Amino acid sequence: MHDIGPHTIAVLTDESIALLQQLVEIPSYSREESETAAWIADFLDQKGIRYHQKGNNIWAYNEHFDPAKPSILLNSHHDTVKPGKAWTKDPFYPEISDGKLYGLGSNDAGGCLVSLLATFRAYYHQKSLNYNLIYAATAEEEISGTNGIESILPELGIIEFGIVGEPTQMEMAVAEKGLLVLDCVAHGKTGHAARDEGENAIYKAIKDIEWFQGYQFDKISPFLGAIKMAVTVIKAGEQHNVVPDICNFTVDIRLTEEYTHKEILETISAHVQSDIIPRSTRIKPSTIALDHPIVKAGLALGRQTFGSPTTSDQAFMDFPTLKIGPGDSARSHTPDEFIFIQEIRQGIEWYIAMLNPIMKNA
Numbered sequence: 001m002h003d004i005g006p007h008t009i010a011v012l013t014d015e016s017i018a019l020l021q022q023l024v025e026i027p028s029y030s031r032e033e034s035e036t037a038a039w040i041a042d043f044l045d046q047k048g049i050r051y052h053q054k055g056n057n058i059w060a061y062n063e064h065f066d067p068a069k070p071s072i073l074l075n076s077h078h079d080t081v082k083p084g085k086a087w088t089k090d091p092f093y094p095e096i097s098d099g100k101l102y103g104l105g106s107n108d109a110g111g112c113l114v115s116l117l118a119t120f121r122a123y124y125h126q127k128s129l130n131y132n133l134i135y136a137a138t139a140e141e142e143i144s145g146t147n148g149i150e151s152i153l154p155e156l157g158i159i160e161f162g163i164v165g166e167p168t169q170m171e172m173a174v175a176e177k178g179l180l181v182l183d184c185v186a187h188g189k190t191g192h193a194a195r196d197e198g199e200n201a202i203y204k205a206i207k208d209i210e211w212f213q214g215y216q217f218d219k220i221s222p223f224l225g226a227i228k229m230a231v232t233v234i235k236a237g238e239q240h241n242v243v244p245d246i247c248n249f250t251v252d253i254r255l256t257e258e259y260t261h262k263e264i265l266e267t268i269s270a271h272v273q274s275d276i277i278p279r280s281t282r283i284k285p286s287t288i289a290l291d292h293p294i295v296k297a298g299l300a301l302g303r304q305t306f307g308s309p310t311t312s313d314q315a316f317m318d319f320p321t322l323k324i325g326p327g328d329s330a331r332s333h334t335p336d337e338f339i340f341i342q343e344i345r346q347g348i349e350w351y352i353a354m355l356n357p358i359m360k361n362a
Helices: 006-024 034-046 106-124 149-156 201-214 261-271 293-300 341-360
Strands: 052-054 057-061 071-077 100-102 132-138 161-164 172-176 178-187 228-236 246-255 275-278 305-308 321-323 338-340
Touching (some): 006 034, 052 149, 057 149, 071 149, 071 341, 100 341, 106 132, 172 293, 201 228, 246 261, 261 275, 293 321, 293 341, 338 341
Parallel strands (some): 071 132, 071 161
Antiparallel strands (some): 052 057, 100 338, 178 246
């Protein structure tokens, strides 16, 4: 396998910046990503890379894909949130100023998307790789939609591990919190508020809410800390003089890798009286071992490990994944979003440097 030198990285960086500018110009809100999908597909076609498409998801395999070898997934998303009213710049004008590329989606996660594509292209034509590479530019990440990465994973084949591109300043998120949202219903019996009758559903709900507020799960994640539970919505009653027979409340739970959704639900059901209805158990916590080759490669480059409180498409992957990418999560979903040009080049360099020892040494 030949080395990927500075000139190649420089060319890939310039082309990545140009591609990111083009993508910023195209609105790509979640579920509305067809135009950016078409642009990414056209870019791959121009570079002689055969691609596959399902919905607004685009993926490609390295030229010398060998089904007998394990595969590595390089994944990031091309959908964005909608710009808020506080923007002072045109969110769809990819201005470059003072070393920054501005625009909606430039940081989350356009910089990761184009840097991973450049990394994929660096290996695309090479023979005798120890691993196959699969590049996937996917949709609906910002809304955890069912027509994003989750919809194409069965098409990709067996994957050994994945790199999920999200802005982490190229530090390594080795664990990520999951999400469980519960709709809870406390039941009482209606009655007149002026008389001692009925069973107030609010009072029953309060007892359960106090449990959610005070309960602590025993196991603590070394990277993510404790399970977090918060009651965020409550609704009951229609009239001031009628004892309510129903009280609805919502609980937001941030899971760690120490517990499964099933274990969390079993514990809650054993302690509260309200009906518990999970909206979804799709968004799972994730973790990767510190002695995994991709983590060890990052540590050798001086990258740090941390636990991420935010969710990503890692939640839908049942193989080890590392979340890492150029940009800064603090800039995501903020007015006048930007990414430094240097961060894109650095992202490409470090992605390649992390993969090189793995691609060379089985």
